[in-house]
Each structure stands twice: as C-alpha cells, then as structure tokens.
Amino acid sequence: ISASTKITFSVVYENTRIGANTVLDTCVVAENCRIGDRVEIERDTVVGAGTELGDGSHLTVQSRVGPFVVVQPHTVVEGTVTAFEKDIERICGLLEKAHAGFGLTHEEAKVCGTLCELGEADARTITRFTNIPYSRTLSILTGLQERGITVSFGNIPKMYALAREEVKDARSSS
Incomplete structure (x- = not known):
C-alpha cells in the first residue's frame, strides 16, 4: 500500500x-x-x-x-x-470439437480453457472458474499431467499450466 x-x-x-x-x-x-x-x-x-x-x-x-x-x-x-467468463465456454467447445486430436472430456476442456486464459493457476482458482468440484479438478489435473497436456510446479500452492510443445517434445524423446 x-x-x-x-x-x-x-x-x-x-x-x-x-x-x-x-x-x-x-x-x-x-x-x-x-x-x-x-x-x-x-x-x-x-x-x-x-x-x-x-x-x-x-x-x-x-x-x-x-x-x-x-x-x-x-x-x-x-x-x-468481465474478461473471459463467456470465453471459457467458447474455448471449451472448441477443444471438445477437436476431440479426435486431444480426446478431451467436457470437464478436461474446461480446465484447459481456463489454463489457456489464465496462463497458470492453482487448483482452487481453476475450480472457481470451471465450477468443477475441487477433488474432481485435482483428478482432472493429474490425468492431464500424465498425458503431457499440463505441467505442475511449486509446492504451496501447486501451480498448473498447459505444457508447451518444447516440454512435450522433451518428454517423448526421453
């Protein structure tokens, strides 16, 4: 202040x-x-x-x-x-339409859309924007991370972001 x-x-x-x-x-x-x-x-x-x-x-x-x-x-x-309250649903719809490429559920698409807009966020923030229960959000984030779609960093709070192409490429070559 x-x-x-x-x-x-x-x-x-x-x-x-x-x-x-x-x-x-x-x-x-x-x-x-x-x-x-x-x-x-x-x-x-x-x-x-x-x-x-x-x-x-x-x-x-x-x-x-x-x-x-x-x-x-x-x-x-x-x-x-408001910045993107309506945009999250639009992005979610686009991600769902790309189902063949990503194989995302509606909830996974909402999480990815939120991360797309925010850049990075903790699970509680993602929960607030997606209206997905906190425990379910954590489960979705874990699944997306296992598939190389998101990355996490930090401890308190643990932060999440969409994985960049360089990150995905590095993982697939190891």
Whole structure:
C-alpha cells in the first residue's frame, strides 16, 4: 500500500499492490490485483482477482470488474466488466470439437480453457472458474499431467499450466 492512499471500510486480499494517492471506499479487492496511482474505487464495488487498474482510473458505485481484467489508465467504469467468463465456454467447445486430436472430456476442456486464459493457476482458482468440484479438478489435473497436456510446479500452492510443445517434445524423446 503506497503513500497517501485512503482505504475506508474495504477488504483487500493478499498480494495486491495499491498505488499512491488512491482511494478505496467500502469495496472488495480480490487477490493478486495491481491498482495504479490516483485510482478511485467508489462504494459497493468489487474488483476481481488478478485485475489491473491503470493510473487515474475510476470505478463508480456498485461496479464489478474482473476477474483478470486490465482497465486502461484514466478509464471510468460504470457497471460490470468481465474478461473471459463467456470465453471459457467458447474455448471449451472448441477443444471438445477437436476431440479426435486431444480426446478431451467436457470437464478436461474446461480446465484447459481456463489454463489457456489464465496462463497458470492453482487448483482452487481453476475450480472457481470451471465450477468443477475441487477433488474432481485435482483428478482432472493429474490425468492431464500424465498425458503431457499440463505441467505442475511449486509446492504451496501447486501451480498448473498447459505444457508447451518444447516440454512435450522433451518428454517423448526421453
């Protein structure tokens, strides 16, 4: 939290950077956000995980932004802005249509679509975006990893990502 920032009756989750001269008034800011300098977030506003708010941006009363949205500097948001809520279903459908090539189930396609959009994520984040139960998400991730479609790294939390071609090629030559 930078200098001259004013936070009133707000909840700010972990790993969030708040720039200088920023005002948060009765709002919720999820984890892993980057809030620029001179940003104003008005009351009853929710900022989703991984969202970036550019310098001088302004979120009006009861706005909803994110998750994983980039708001350009000096932008005024009134209402709801989401990045890819609908895109996950579209990507899932495309992956399912490529069934012959990948052999993915609907749930596996949802997990891959989410990782495609996020780049990397832990199982709980994937669960939130796919609405697949946590234990089932873990099982799917294990199966995808065994097939070389995903990779995992780190310990707490364990992170997952889609495997790059170089990773798959290295595994098949060993």
